[in-house]
Amino acid sequence: MKSFEWVNASTIAEAVRMLNTAAPGKDIDEAPRPIAGGQDLITTMKDYTTRPTRVVNLKSIRGLDRITSDSKGGLTIGALVTLNQIEEHAGIRKNFPGLAEAAHSVATPQIRNLGTIGGNLCQRPRCWYFRLEEVVCLKKGGSQCYAATGENKYHAIFGGGPSFIVHPSDLAPMLVALGARVAVTGSSGKQVIALDKFFTLPAEGDVRRENVLKNDDIITEIQVPASPFAARSTYLKFKERESLDFALAAVAAAVQLQPNKTVKTARIVLGGVAPIPWRVPDAEKFLTGKIVNRDVLAQAAKIALKDAQPLEKNAYKVPLTETLVRRALAKAAGVSL
């Protein structure tokens, strides 16, 4: 770990200022970084992938660790709320079950006790080329995405190119499905961004980053609006190994049903298959107005995966994700397959 300056911020404004005034470093990976739970940042610092000149501690800021509800039942989740708080929150478990499931699916109890929702959304990719200190890939300022033609079993089948990472967050697909927004404060003030506009595809945004945040931006809270489909939400994550693993593929689903199981609204967002949480609107549209049954779900799953573009070693993700789409929707709709 390269030596760095540590600053405890006591207010959001101070945190932004401390990020803004630090020496920027020669490279984006040397820029100052905010730290909350540190569960991802520390690992990238230990292998010198991230070498910040200054680390600004957000945990010393009061009031960012609360979950509150508005009069309509919408949630405001402080950026420092831990994954454990989310998975155990009675109101979330009842009214946003998919969010509790997504939080519970992350890593281990130890990591969930420390990892925060803000940090979870800002995780760096798990791509093994990116994580290997010695490899200077496209995302680290190099000229090549080695996964494009290399060992790409874990990589993107949607939205890839020029980088083929998948976004590692479990909360992100679920929060996108729930229509969440993030409040961000930076040197130019506070803004609220819809979460589906927060993440950036490598072809569209800065390939060195995974979201719109600038060096001195920090997430302060996540807003999850009340919705008619939140109560029927679910998160289904597939891991090769149940003890501590990232998703090979995951599905965040939410549905609003009429009494005869006709779909009024559907939200389907895929995780582990694209550089951003990957919403599949064609499948959502297909489901709308249909009575949920085995055949309809199978067709919806096919539609969800129809535009997949597998790489050499990840074609298996197509049938796998189809299965997860069917199963997640069945669970959300309360039908058996």
Add this chain to the structure above:
Amino acid sequence: MQQQTQQQPAAKPKKKIRVPRVINGVEQMVEIEVDEDSGPGWGPNDKHTLLNHRIPRVDGPLKASGTAKYTYDMRLPGMLYGRILRCPHAHARITSMNTDAASAIPGVKAIVKAPLEETRFSGAPVAAVAAITPEIADDAIHAIVVKYEILPHVVIPDESIKPGAPKVVPDPPDRKEDNLQQKAKAGDLQKVEAAFATADAIIEAEYRTARLHHSCLETHGMVVDYRGGETATVYASTQGTFTIPEESAKFLGLPQSAVTAVVQHMGGGFGSKFGIGTEGMFACRLSKETKSPVKLMLTRYDEFVMTGNRSASWQKIKAGVKKDGSLVAVQSRQYRLGGVGQGSQAGQPYIYRGGEFYREIYALHTNEDSSNAMRAPGHPQASFAIESLMDELAYKIQMDPVAFRKKNLLSPTYHRQLDRGAKEIGWSRRNAMAGGNPGPLKRGFGCAVGTWGGGGNNQCKVDVTVARDGSVVVAVGVQDLGTGTRTYTRAIVAEEFGLQVTDVTEQIGNSKLGAAVASGGSVTAASLSPSVKDAAIKARLLFAERVAPLLDNAKPEDIKFANGTVSANNKSITWKQASASLPAAGITSHGVWRSDLQATGVQGCCFAEVEVDVETGFIRPIKMVHIQNGGLPLNRLTMESQINGGMIQSLGMSLWEGRVIDGELGMPLNPHFGDYKLPGSLEMPELVPIIDDDDKREAVIGIAEPAVIPAVGAIANAVFNATGVRIRELPITPDKILMGLMNSGPISTAKV
């Protein structure tokens, strides 16, 4: 093992026997001469008071409470921390190395370079730093500027075997060597070809196993305590206390006798920790240069790329069988994939002896770190391939796989173990049609068998001392890898004196104590326990001579030691009273190895039940049963623990573990526990370790290694039974299951 008996003219009859000697974790057989008959034996296996019972590990509380001190825990006054700089390239020449910037970092005390100009694998150590904190040492290795001339490399075996592939290992002076080198050839090709003509069914297939890591909880490393004087102490995480002083002394510039190795507790070796290694060489040089204690424990990344591995394998096998299940011929071409090293692989058809066979074994080099010994070197690889193939043949002729094995394995031990295992796993619940169960969650069953040696050798010298206050110490320099050495060493002595385990203290893990064997090849128990027993018997007789006057001058061999009392001639006194008759310095006996207290040759079999979700490819191990014989179990808890550990390690090899390397970069991509996936607690099936007590041999035999061999075949065969998809390449991951199902047929096949 072959035993050659030969009468000697000497008064005491001698015999020559062949015993294993462990060199770098791999056992080699040597001939030694021993006494024909040298004293009382262990007695019947069911008559022990402590041995063959369930004895809680004596160091358990220390380990569970964090009190046990490992090398990693050592902290000495003025101690420096070492870190190693590795070459990232698979093949390169070092053209220059500039350490000025690193030396200038405050807190950096010394930098030493590796004596090499050319590196042949990614991860090769090129320099090391000692600094006052590990973080400063880390920053310092990042500040060393090395210029490399990149040379061509090859890390994919299928590329390495092609003509014109980059050369991995340099030519020896006397000959030219390709990446492919033939190492062994056996059997009769003509007879095999003739036999194939008589077969009713033939299968040709190609099997591959991945490169595996030992994954020791404690990484390799040493703490070298040398402060410029005439002596040094080396704390080492090693499988061989006595493999440390000589090599350390060489780099410290001291006589071997001036260096003491200390190994109180160590966090696993599995074959990878013999000698001081490159890291130990660096630690000694840094300590010598700074005249300060230096702690150099490898980082996990270092551990994954520098300390060797279980060689991968690529095996092409053709086998023919009669309709009644009898094998007629097996022909194999086996590639040991040991990186720049030799690799290891047992010769096919492994334990199956029916019919004719012909095999060729090759080392096929790639630009990867050298393989080294890992728990049963070369055996799980061979076992996976042949047990899969036997299963394929059984299905092809529609014969029950258990019946098929009984047909081709003559030993009644295997027959009884297979019957027991089939009963324990519930083999009758198995659907004979592979993939035939309804629904997406499909259960399947598989089995496999295995064998090992496990005999010992004459390298252990043990002292037993009884003090006048009745306290008992058993001392020998041996290390305890976590395999229960401390516990049985105490228990053997305690039982001999009719005492409890807690009445005896062991002193181990120090090269100033009696010489001992290095722990590899499952030789420790069969090497050490006879010496301990011999010392204990001698101590009992010495003690008895002293105490005889208190017991109406009973003959020493007639004096009974039981339940904390010493008795003869209807007189009984307590152990304490008896001990008071000893001289002021107590008594000490010296024990040596006795071949008659140990044996070699064990057999085992494993059964597995799995559940496969054929819509996701997810494999859930449900239950595993391993039955193992092993003569006299010194401690049943330990033996069961070894069997469980073997099943777990084999399960990891079957379903999750394996190095992934990039062909273009030549770098391993998963040198960390995030992507090198060890099974965790949630992956554990019901584990049923069964000690085969029908083995009545009154002799100690090592069983650490056989426990890891058959499970991999049992799991693979269970997956096939569940799905109807035969995966011939380990690990069996969900992507392979799904692609196999999509292609609706066997995958990864090839001709011999």
